Amino acid sequence: MFAPLQNDTFIRACLRQATDYTPVWLMRQAGRYLPEYRASRAKAGSFMGLATSPDYATEVTLQPLARYPLDAAILFSDILTVPDAMGLGLSFALGEGPRFATPVRDEAAVAKLEVPDMDKLRYVFDAVTAIRKALNGRVPLIGFSGSPWTLACYMVEGAGSDDYRLVKTMLYQRPDLMHAMLAINADAVAAYLNAQIEAGAQAVMIFDSWGGVLADAAFQTFSLAYTDRVLKQLKRSHDGALIPRLVFTKGGGLWLEQMAKLDCEVLGLDWTVNLAQARARVGGRRALQGNLDPHVLFAKPAQIEDEVVKVLESFGQPHLDAHSTGPTHIFNLGHGISQHTPPESVEALVRAVHAYSRRMRTGTPH
Amino acid sequence: MFAPLQNDTFIRACLRQATDYTPVWLMRQAGRYLPEYRASRAKAGSFMGLATSPDYATEVTLQPLARYPLDAAILFSDILTVPDAMGLGLSFALGEGPRFATPVRDEAAVAKLEVPDMDKLRYVFDAVTAIRKALNGRVPLIGFSGSPWTLACYMVEGAGSDDYRLVKTMLYQRPDLMHAMLAINADAVAAYLNAQIEAGAQAVMIFDSWGGVLADAAFQTFSLAYTDRVLKQLKRSHDGALIPRLVFTKGGGLWLEQMAKLDCEVLGLDWTVNLAQARARVGGRRALQGNLDPHVLFAKPAQIEDEVVKVLESFGQPHLDAHSTGPTHIFNLGHGISQHTPPESVEALVRAVHAYSRRMRTGTPH
Numbered sequence: 001m002f003a004p005l006q007n008d009t010f011i012r013a014c015l016r017q018a019t020d021y022t023p024v025w026l027m028r029q030a031g032r033y034l035p036e037y038r039a040s041r042a043k044a045g046s047f048m049g050l051a052t053s054p055d056y057a058t059e060v061t062l063q064p065l066a067r068y069p070l071d072a073a074i075l076f077s078d079i080l081t082v083p084d085a086m087g088l089g090l091s092f093a094l095g096e097g098p099r100f101a102t103p104v105r106d107e108a109a110v111a112k113l114e115v116p117d118m119d120k121l122r123y124v125f126d127a128v129t130a131i132r133k134a135l136n137g138r139v140p141l142i143g144f145s146g147s148p149w150t151l152a153c154y155m156v157e158g159a160g161s162d163d164y165r166l167v168k169t170m171l172y173q174r175p176d177l178m179h180a181m182l183a184i185n186a187d188a189v190a191a192y193l194n195a196q197i198e199a200g201a202q203a204v205m206i207f208d209s210w211g212g213v214l215a216d217a218a219f220q221t222f223s224l225a226y227t228d229r230v231l232k233q234l235k236r237s238h239d240g241a242l243i244p245r246l247v248f249t250k251g252g253g254l255w256l257e258q259m260a261k262l263d264c265e266v267l268g269l270d271w272t273v274n275l276a277q278a279r280a281r282v283g284g285r286r287a288l289q290g291n292l293d294p295h296v297l298f299a300k301p302a303q304i305e306d307e308v309v310k311v312l313e314s315f316g317q318p319h320l321d322a323h324s325t326g327p328t329h330i331f332n333l334g335h336g337i338s339q340h341t342p343p344e345s346v347e348a349l350v351r352a353v354h355a356y357s358r359r360m361r362t363g364t365p366h
Numbered sequence: 367m368f369a370p371l372q373n374d375t376f377i378r379a380c381l382r383q384a385t386d387y388t389p390v391w392l393m394r395q396a397g398r399y400l401p402e403y404r405a406s407r408a409k410a411g412s413f414m415g416l417a418t419s420p421d422y423a424t425e426v427t428l429q430p431l432a433r434y435p436l437d438a439a440i441l442f443s444d445i446l447t448v449p450d451a452m453g454l455g456l457s458f459a460l461g462e463g464p465r466f467a468t469p470v471r472d473e474a475a476v477a478k479l480e481v482p483d484m485d486k487l488r489y490v491f492d493a494v495t496a497i498r499k500a501l502n503g504r505v506p507l508i509g510f511s512g513s514p515w516t517l518a519c520y521m522v523e524g525a526g527s528d529d530y531r532l533v534k535t536m537l538y539q540r541p542d543l544m545h546a547m548l549a550i551n552a553d554a555v556a557a558y559l560n561a562q563i564e565a566g567a568q569a570v571m572i573f574d575s576w577g578g579v580l581a582d583a584a585f586q587t588f589s590l591a592y593t594d595r596v597l598k599q600l601k602r603s604h605d606g607a608l609i610p611r612l613v614f615t616k617g618g619g620l621w622l623e624q625m626a627k628l629d630c631e632v633l634g635l636d637w638t639v640n641l642a643q644a645r646a647r648v649g650g651r652r653a654l655q656g657n658l659d660p661h662v663l664f665a666k667p668a669q670i671e672d673e674v675v676k677v678l679e680s681f682g683q684p685h686l687d688a689h690s691t692g693p694t695h696i697f698n699l700g701h702g703i704s705q706h707t708p709p710e711s712v713e714a715l716v717r718a719v720h721a722y723s724r725r726m727r728t729g730t731p732h
Contacts, residue, residue: 162528165706168661172669215637215659215700217676253620254638271581272620293581295534303538310583334581340531 002200003137010072011140013328014203014244014265016287022312022329022357023071024350028336029064030076034343036063047092051077057127058134065139067343068350072139072203075131075196077124079146079207082188083155085116103158105166110177115188118195125199132200143201145192147208148185148226155181164213171222178222186226190233197238205246205268206230212251219255224262231263246289250335256281271334275314279327288315289330292349297341301348308352317360368566369503376438377506379694380569380610380631382653388678388695388723389437390716394702395430396442400709402429413458417443423493424500431505433709434716438505441497441562443490445512445573448554449521451482469524471532476543481554484561491565498566509567511558513574514551514592521547530579537588544588552592556599563604571612571634572596578617585621590628597629612655616701622647637700641680650693654681657700658715663707667714674718683726
């Protein structure tokens with residue numbers, strides 16, 4: 001059904017296999033910093049107009065690949081499609097973040113929640129298949145979802161928050177309700193990611209964007225445990241290919257040892273984490289993804305190259321033994337790319353990652 | 367000049383000396399969650415009206431002490447008084463955060479910066495002396511300042527920010543300008559804190575509220591190094607008493623080993639940090655302060671007590687040897703108290719800290 005994969009560097013690095021260079025892709029690489037994205041969005045009329053149309057989703061997913069030799073594509077969608085399918089009424093006001101018409105704030109609202117019929121998310125799976133076809137084997141396609149906790153944050157707050165007061169109040173005052181919601185979210189996310197895999201996603205990533213707002217102990221209980229519940233339900237392979245699973249907790253650097261026990265292949269790291277230390281803490285058990293500060297892309301190309309080299313050197317040489325299970329590195333930002341990023345900065349970044357990481361492997365970095 | 371200190375529990379814990387119980391105070395303990403504070407603010411007309419009047423500052427600093435048996439008072443002021451004295455024009459619009467009329471965004475603006483005449487901050491030192499007198503030796507008074515980096519964030523952004531794009535652009539694009547600004551900030555903060563000590567502050571705290579937004583390596587270069595520059599200039603004692611120095615970096619948990627090398631007595635921790643692990647990482651070298659999630663105070667009193675016990679048990683028993691240099695714990699929140707906090711929650715918290723920590727010391731916690 002799909003063309004064979006030509007550039008498998010990203011998949012190999014996820015599986016801790018040797019690669020000729022360090023693969024690179026960027027969180028939110030299809031986005032507002034690209035003029036062609038803004039043009040597509042204007043045509044579609046809205047963000048959800050883009051995300052719900054397989055044609056538009058394909059168009060914008062491929063835009064950064066037309067500019068830069070990135071090693072993976074990521075489905076263009078939103079992390080909140082699942083609660084939207086639960087009936088919470090997702091909308092995006094212009095210039096603002098997402099908003100739910102009916103947030104979940106009491107026992108009655110939690111009691112009404114259930115794993116949504118995946119048919120309501122058909123537009124996402126159709127987009128996955130359309131993008132995979134359009135990629136024609138060039139690079140792998142990553143599917144994704146928000147984590148159960150991150151979805152719960154939006155579901156309770158009803159929108160982005162700067163203090164998470166409502167969701168944390170529920171967590172501390174009614175942990176029973178929070179656990180009930182998270183269990184449903186986890187099962188819904190698992191079904192959602194499995195359907196993306198069946199539709200053609202070659203790797204899947206769980207974004208725990210707001211795990212880092214939790215206190216120690218609360219993180220393990222209310223975020224990590226439910227990410228684990230998702231992972232345990234995911235398909236390991238499809239159509240004869242292994243499906244790598246990536247987990248990214250923004251602000252989760254302190255919990256890396258515990259995250260390393262998750263049943264996944266790759267841990268994403270934000271820019272506060274020292275990659276050499278992270279590698280020592282995780283050992284050879286997981287590939288690491290990250291972690292350039294997205295604001296480096298506001299510097300000049302020579303400065304961007306210097307910062308890229310620092311990240312690559314911080315991770316160091318991948319130590320691949322005869323059994324090909326050494327730790328590996330996937331280059332990325334530590335968070336989504338800023339909408340204000342000059343597109344030429346991304347060119348400097350991708351070029352520097354590829355060139356310097358090739359030289360590292362041949363022992364002639366300088 | 368001042369009455370002798372009656373309750374020295376906080377000072378003793380800062381200096382890693384034995385105490386009968388774990389002292390407790392709360393960041394932003396004099397604030398909007400108290401109806402009497404809101405009444406004072408209404409009388410004063412504005413936040414700066416409160417902060418610039420020694421009488422009002424004394425009134426609101428003492429308000430939480432009238433309600434709760436807290437073990438320290440903290441100067442009522444703002445972290446941005448120093449850049450205001452540099453001429454940047456601080457204001458607070460109702461319901462919004464602080465704003466500077468003339469942010470520092472280019473070489474010309476940085477060139478104009480200098481350590482301000484401390485006479486412009488006389489109102490702060492007058493408030494310190496007035497509060498110290500009014501406390502009449504009941505508990506010690508903590509003075510404070512923003513860290514050089516945290517001040518720079520506001521000085522460049524001109525207001526709070528959710529992405530720190532402008533200050534990070536300057537950092538990555540013009541590190542020379544950033545270093546010049548931070549050196550001036552550090553020397554200004556040192557002069558400011560020394561003047562607070564001379565006016566009567568019995569401990570001083572540096573709030574690096576935004577250190578945690580920095581990437582690894584950038585934190586050490588642009589925040590930690592300048593906090594160190596402040597600490598190296600601070601008076602160690604005044605009027606025959608040692609002056610403990612506290613440093614709090616929100617989101618700094620990953621850098622604890624490096625922070626432990628700072629020349630200070632106490633490290634403040636936010637709620638993402640596991641206290642037992644922090645204690646192991648820091649060793650006996652520093653007292654630790656923190657770190658209850660402020661949102662716990664939205665739960666019911668029995669739940670608050672449970673969470674207080676978890677924090678106390680996580681730190682564990684202070685191990686004080688014959689030379690009285692074991693690690694010690696000062697109970698606090700992991701961040702400022704929320705304005706929406708029910709005042710009775712604070713009562714439950716303070717009572718639980720005192721009662722349970724006394725029982726821990728006598729070996730009868732349950």
